[in-house]
Amino acid sequence: MSFQKLDELCHKLEALEHALAILGADEATHMAVGGGEKRAEAMGALAGMHHRQATAPEIADWIDAAGNEDLDEDQSLALREFRRQYLNMTCLPSEFVERQTGARMRCEQLWRDLRAKGDWAGFMPALDGVIRLVREEAQLRADKLGLDPYDALMEQFDPGNRAADIAPVFDELKTFLKDFVPEALAVQEARLAKRPLKALSGVYPIERQRELGLAMMNAVGFDLTHGSLSVSHHPFCGGVPTDVRITTRYKTTEFLSSLMGVLHETGHALYEQNLPREWAHWPLGRARGMAVHESQSLFVEKQLGRNPAFWQWALPTVEQHLGEAWSMDDILPHVHHVGRGLIRVDADEVTYPLHVILRFELEQELISGRMETRDIPEAWDAKMQAYLVLSTIENPADGPMQDVHWPGAAFGYFPSYTLGAMMAAQQWAALTRAHSDVNEEIAQGNFETVNAWRRDNIWSQGSRWSTPELMERATGEKLKAHYFMDHLKSRYGA
Amino acid sequence: MSFQKLDELCHKLEALEHALAILGADEATHMAVGGGEKRAEAMGALAGMHHRQATAPEIADWIDAAGNEDLDEDQSLALREFRRQYLNMTCLPSEFVERQTGARMRCEQLWRDLRAKGDWAGFMPALDGVIRLVREEAQLRADKLGLDPYDALMEQFDPGNRAADIAPVFDELKTFLKDFVPEALAVQEARLAKRPLKALSGVYPIERQRELGLAMMNAVGFDLTHGSLSVSHHPFCGGVPTDVRITTRYKTTEFLSSLMGVLHETGHALYEQNLPREWAHWPLGRARGMAVHESQSLFVEKQLGRNPAFWQWALPTVEQHLGEAWSMDDILPHVHHVGRGLIRVDADEVTYPLHVILRFELEQELISGRMETRDIPEAWDAKMQAYLVLSTIENPADGPMQDVHWPGAAFGYFPSYTLGAMMAAQQWAALTRAHSDVNEEIAQGNFETVNAWRRDNIWSQGSRWSTPELMERATGEKLKAHYFMDHLKSRYGA
Numbered sequence A, B: 001m002s003f004q005k006l007d008e009l010c011h012k013l014e015a016l017e018h019a020l021a022i023l024g025a026d027e028a029t030h031m032a033v034g035g036g037e038k039r040a041e042a043m044g045a046l047a048g049m050h051h052r053q054a055t056a057p058e059i060a061d062w063i064d065a066a067g068n069e070d071l072d073e074d075q076s077l078a079l080r081e082f083r084r085q086y087l088n089m090t091c092l093p094s095e096f097v098e099r100q101t102g103a104r105m106r107c108e109q110l111w112r113d114l115r116a117k118g119d120w121a122g123f124m125p126a127l128d129g130v131i132r133l134v135r136e137e138a139q140l141r142a143d144k145l146g147l148d149p150y151d152a153l154m155e156q157f158d159p160g161n162r163a164a165d166i167a168p169v170f171d172e173l174k175t176f177l178k179d180f181v182p183e184a185l186a187v188q189e190a191r192l193a194k195r196p197l198k199a200l201s202g203v204y205p206i207e208r209q210r211e212l213g214l215a216m217m218n219a220v221g222f223d224l225t226h227g228s229l230s231v232s233h234h235p236f237c238g239g240v241p242t243d244v245r246i247t248t249r250y251k252t253t254e255f256l257s258s259l260m261g262v263l264h265e266t267g268h269a270l271y272e273q274n275l276p277r278e279w280a281h282w283p284l285g286r287a288r289g290m291a292v293h294e295s296q297s298l299f300v301e302k303q304l305g306r307n308p309a310f311w312q313w314a315l316p317t318v319e320q321h322l323g324e325a326w327s328m329d330d331i332l333p334h335v336h337h338v339g340r341g342l343i344r345v346d347a348d349e350v351t352y353p354l355h356v357i358l359r360f361e362l363e364q365e366l367i368s369g370r371m372e373t374r375d376i377p378e379a380w381d382a383k384m385q386a387y388l389v390l391s392t393i394e395n396p397a398d399g400p401m402q403d404v405h406w407p408g409a410a411f412g413y414f415p416s417y418t419l420g421a422m423m424a425a426q427q428w429a430a431l432t433r434a435h436s437d438v439n440e441e442i443a444q445g446n447f448e449t450v451n452a453w454r455r456d457n458i459w460s461q462g463s464r465w466s467t468p469e470l471m472e473r474a475t476g477e478k479l480k481a482h483y484f485m486d487h488l489k490s491r492y493g494a
Helices: A002-029 A033-054 A058-066 A073-089 A094-117 A120-145 A149-157 A163-194 A206-220 A256-273 A290-304 A308-322 A328-335 A352-368 A373-388 A415-434 A438-443 A448-457 A467-475 A481-492 B002-029 B033-054 B058-066 B073-089 B094-117 B120-145 B149-157 B163-194 B206-220 B256-273 B290-304 B308-322 B328-335 B352-368 B373-388 B415-434 B438-443 B448-457 B467-475 B481-492
Strands: A227-231 A237-240 A243-248 B227-231 B237-240 B243-248
Touching (some): A002 A033, A002 A058, A002 A237, A002 B033, A033 A073, A033 B243, A058 A073, A094 A120, A120 A149, A120 A352, A120 A373, A163 A328, A163 A373, A163 A415, A206 A227, A206 A308, A227 A256, A243 A256, A243 B033, A256 A290, A290 A448, A308 A438, A415 A438, A415 A467, A415 A481, B002 B033, B002 B058, B033 B073, B120 B352, B149 B163, B163 B328, B163 B373, B163 B481, B206 B256, B237 B256, B256 B290, B290 B415, B290 B448, B290 B467, B352 B373, B352 B415, B415 B448, B448 B467
Antiparallel strands (some): A237 A243, B237 B243
């Protein structure tokens, strides 16, 4: 029986994915410094085994034959998602993958070296090589999938997302933010004029911050029997659904950024921990995609963690662990701080979408060939000036050289960040329509209603639906910009 | 080229071994409690992939063909060891392996349950099933390898070890210990009569004990850029040569057993860290076997760590970390404590060999069929009475039910422990013949001469020689009982 063969293959692939996930998390947290070379070698070999096994030609026959077998509903869904994944993984001939991997790795290395020096001229030829190959990749994927080239790239990260649907939503948001960013800044200025920002800086031992983080994770729903919190240089959420590894980093002089980071990763972790266990070895049992994943992390970080109701409950917990009795008026100006800046990863939720929209627009130009690599710095600067009144023309390190995505050949990924933020706002709106008193529960540290809604509508669905379908089923409508805009207005507006 | 194919296969197998080693260490140290089921599933699948790839039938052809190729010396050695490993791994038909794995796993589970209850009668039938299969296994291996059945079992753990060579050495040691154990106990009694044992118990925070352990590891030669120290329920040395994971467990009221455990695991770790890197992906680059590995751990724990010269250097380090100024007369009676007991793993270095010889003798009877499973308790009791003046007939939990080895089907393994202790003593004797002032260096905390000798003679040799050959090349003679006996006499004798 062909479905049986696919099922067995899924178990093998899951084992390799398990190994890669744990080895990856271990590398960032517990590995001895001298262990990196062999670890890279081992992970490369395991990834190669995974790719070979996942893309073997006979699988195409199994998929076809399984379609004629007597499958139950779960098996039919599993087959459909397996077919989608197989198609996406076999779009590219292996000689192309090798060529691209080499170019990408060289460009990433060069980026690490030259970003620090702001050397665009030295970096440009390597990036240009990557972009030429991504154009080729987009065309190869487009031909196989019957999609536009840029959509074919996005399809890897968020199945069903199409530029034609996203562009108008992003345009609406961009138009709104053009006026709203100045408004939010003015509101902030006026508030600070009345009550200056109170520094939250004392000395907070790492062990106490860790206990605070664990208490918050636990309250928000993180299952500590199926996951853990460690330290790494860059915070991440990794591991496997039965053992989710989240990390943070600490500064003893400042606790809030670490804590908000823990809440963000906890959002990712809740999604992983609550995926349907009975589907775990099938692609069907995985998280839907990057935008939905980001919607879950941003839901916890922004919709919950920066919600004043949350801090009514959280402040006594903070006091218990750090010994500081801050008031709502002390903490909220930090939690809701807005500012224009050059760096995407440092941006607040008001200005962040403009960083993403800039990249989304440039990526489409680059992939279509309407723009060349050498033109990036000027185009970047022009958009930064228009959207955030900042110039990067003299500072490429903090302009088009700031992200690893492009040297890493990950085009079509950036939209996920802002789509995630918008989805989180739309999910919150749907949740509060159904449960109008949810803020009172949150103010009590009770997240049961919140999590039950998310479990039913998002987590339990695995990869059953495309990204837009999942959103529409969960919230009753397609992605709309106004939920996120309303969210910003009510939190930051005049 | 066939050697090239074997070489590539070795890289793939190394990657799977890397994953299994790190996943195994991670499971005992950092895994979330709820992650165990999926971890077992993943490791089972990876081990299956490893076994299938390592035993594929076409490898036999590659090995044959590679023998006719133009190989350099390292490649020839690598081929020879690869052939040996392939032969040992393909001795058993896979239907047999499946049957045995099932029986073994059931018996291990039953053992965990029934050992606590001391229920020999309930346990016996399952153990009998395992022993019948081990007899079959021994015969299958013997036929393929042209060895006696018990030797064919030992060959998995210590290539080249033969019962006909070991039995006379063990007999000599047994005869010696029969008189020597009472002598050592009398010496101890006389000493304690003059100076009662001083308890070393204060309260020693785990973090301080950890720092002390790390300081000792570092001094003895553990490379902290290629390894780490963690906590686990059962201490072990795991991981990979470039990232060796050792573990210990702590009691805040007692520091010595944890510290001696750290030294023991450090001995294993030094071997792994100093294996020839250029051979790392070949079987040739692995540690020689269990007895040699145990000789390295016991060398550090017993020859170094219980050597009075070591404590001249160590006491100030202990004081620095724990704040206790003990004298040599305080510490040595603890380090050199001797006592008869029922439990092998708790035994001191004087009585330990009797536990092993008892098992070695019974195993040979069981494998040959001269003894049946039902006769074990009486035979065990008779030998315990004869060797250690203790009876286990009413207490099977602390008699033949105390070890996991037999329910786990690991027959032929026990001799390695005492062979390791004897090898360590013989290595120490060879080292001190070449460097008569090594104790003065140790008393200064200088282990360079010690480690240079071990690196040249043991560590750098990987699996180049059989176990007896390695010993003979390192020490100039075959394994002799008298080095270990002399060691015991000088440390514990009248």
